Amino acid sequence: MKQRLLMVMLMAGAAVLAQQQLLMRRAPRLVRLMPQQVQSGAAALDLQFSRPMNRASVSDATRLEPNLAHRWMGETTPLRMVIDSDVVLKAPIALSLAGADQRALMLEKQQWWWDPRPWLIATRPVEGGEQVQLQNRSGDWIAISQVWPAIPSVVPLGNGRGIAMVRRDQNGTEQVWLAQMTTNSTASTLPELGPPTVNSRKPLFRGEVLFAHLSSNLNGDLLVQSGGFRPGSDQALLVQADGKRQQLALKPSGPMQLLPAGGGVVMPVYDGLTLRALRKSEQKPQILPGSRELGAFCGASGRAVLIRHWPDYRRSIELVVPGQAPKQLHLGDQAVLGVSCDHRGQRIWAVLGRWEQQRGNHELVLLGEDGQVKRRMQLNPWTLKAGSPIQWNPATNQLLMTLTQANQNDARAGLIDADNLQIIKVINDNISEAQWLNAG
Template identity: 55%
Template sequence: MTRLLWILLTSAVAIVVGQQQLMLRRPPRLIQHRPQPIHSGSAALDLSFSRPMERKSVRLTSRLLPPLNHRWLGETNPLRLVVDPDTPITTPLELQISGEDQRGQLLPPRQLWWEPRPWLLVNRIVEGGEQLQLLDRSEQWRPISPVWEGIQSLVPLGDGEGIAMVTRTNEGQERIWLQRLITSSVAKQQNGLLAPRAKEPQPLLDKDLLFAHLSSNLVGDLLVQTGGFTPGSERIELIRSDGSRRDLDILASGPLRLLPAGGGVVVPAYDGLALQPLVDTGQPAQMLPGSRELGAFCAASGRAVLIRHWPDYRRSIELVIPGLAPQELLLGEQAVLAVACNGSGKRVWAVLGRWQGDKGEHEIVLLDGDGNILKRKPLTPWTLKSGTPMQFDPVSHQLLVTLTHPAMNDGRVGLLNAETLDLNQVHPIAVQEAQWLMAG
């Protein structure tokens, strides 16, 4: 019995050693690829391998077509490809990946196609109500939701994997829905890069609401802030990207906003803005006093742009840098209707408005991180549709706005060059709102 046991143990050890030697002789493999939403460039892709890689070898032997300036970041595994933001991306990218692992084994060359450009998403006015539609690469509008009586608000998930929306009935009742999407922004063949496809919308709450506010971060979490028709029915719930849900005990005087990288939330209070973590650490919330509202996040740098309201009815635009007091970029009597910034916070765009009687005139202004006005242009004959955002796309270097003018009641989709502020295109379809949907 002892001899048999010894033979079995020896055989098991030999099999394990043999498997290890076989694994060591096998070449490394690319096992996962995923777009990275938080980055310092115009686009980023995370690549995971079966073995720790030599970054220098991967950098020297891999190819990106078109040959845009790019960087490889990381130590060994995973590695991150970051495309520098100096040139707009106008086509899908072809990536040829090669290189050696730390044992000198060569990664068999792999070809990937990558579509980092976001999708243009609109709440379109159609027969019977309103519908979410998406513009594909052939310039065709694709429906991705049912037709609702009305869509009160929409929030694309920050990872591009879905869209949350608040619908309303003609009686004023509101419901919240989550429209999950099937995405394919990275594929082995170019024809595998498909527009997002919609799954069946799922209700997030099974009751009618008096109000609902939504917010998402870049990792795909969703914050749902609701109130019902009875006192004390207010509720704040965090739905994580993995589907888990939990209630949050937060007292706020207005809509909450999740931090882009996750882990925290901006809370409006009666005496300012508070920044507090989603998990209670026992530390007091960071407070920024004054009548301020959050305008935009500059995700790659942790900076944010605020709009401050002064007692004499002036408005100012402020840049908030972590650990420093807010830096005033612009102060004036014009209304600040919307703001946007690039990832570093060194470029800030603002739509300013002035009214004479019932006539409004809007202009767009480009500022640097020190408050210098680099360029300004009137939007005439257009104006920014009330209550809609302005969003910057670092991939195409464009600003997305929803425009209108006195001759129409609905909106139009406007795309502006982020450097020249020229209006590149106005889509003729009638919409309530336009937003970017990140490539997932």
């Protein structure tokens, strides 16, 4: 009996060893491609392999078409390919993948396609109310939401895998909905690339509220501030990308914004702005006193652009660098209608406006981090729609703005070159507001 048991154990051990040897000699495989929302380049892609890879070998053997400047990061797996920040993408990228693992076994050569360019989404007036729609590459519009009486707020998730929306009914009450999406920005054949598709569309919580404010970060987390019908019913709900929910014990004096990289939130209080961690920490909140509002985050650098309101009704634009006092870039009597910045906080765009002869006169200005005006352009006959954002996208180096004209109720989506400030295209379709949805 003992001999038979010993024989069985020896055979099992031999089988395990044989299996290990077989696996060790097996060629490495690409497990999956994962687009990443990094802030240090035009676009980034993580490549997960079945075994640790030789980064230098993969870098030398892999080819891109078009031949774009890029770099490889990581030690084993995943490896990250980052397209340089000064590259402007105008078409999908063909990725001819090859290379060896750390045992010098070769990866089977294979072809993939990747399109890091963002998607244009817009709230559009339709029969019966409004609807959130996405424009595909051919210019056709695809419905994302149902038709609702009004949609006062839309926030794309930072990872590109969903869109949060606020639905308002005829009585003025609101409800928060989330459309979860599957992205199609990587594929083995070019025809498989396409816009994201809606998996589900449902309310985030039961019941209606008096108001709701939304914010998302690059991880895909969503912050929902809402207020109910009873005193003290205000709440701040953090819905993480994995679906977990957390009630935040915060009492802001206005809308909060999640930090792009996650982990924190910028919260307005009555005497300024505070930066707080989302998890309990012994570290005291950082506070920036004064009548300021957050204009835009500049992701990779940790910088941000603020708009400051002065008692004499002037407005200033400030660049906040971690560990330093705010740097004033602009001060004047013009209204600061919107701001945006690049990843490093080296280019800051602002729309300045004043009323002249009963109509708005809006000017788009490009500032350097030293406050020097690099370029300016009058938007006439267009104006930036009040309350709409200015959004810059690194993949295409374009600004997206919601533009209106005098005596017109409907707006248009305007694409503007971020360097020379020339209008590339005004899409001739009626919208209420336009935004970018990242390619996830």
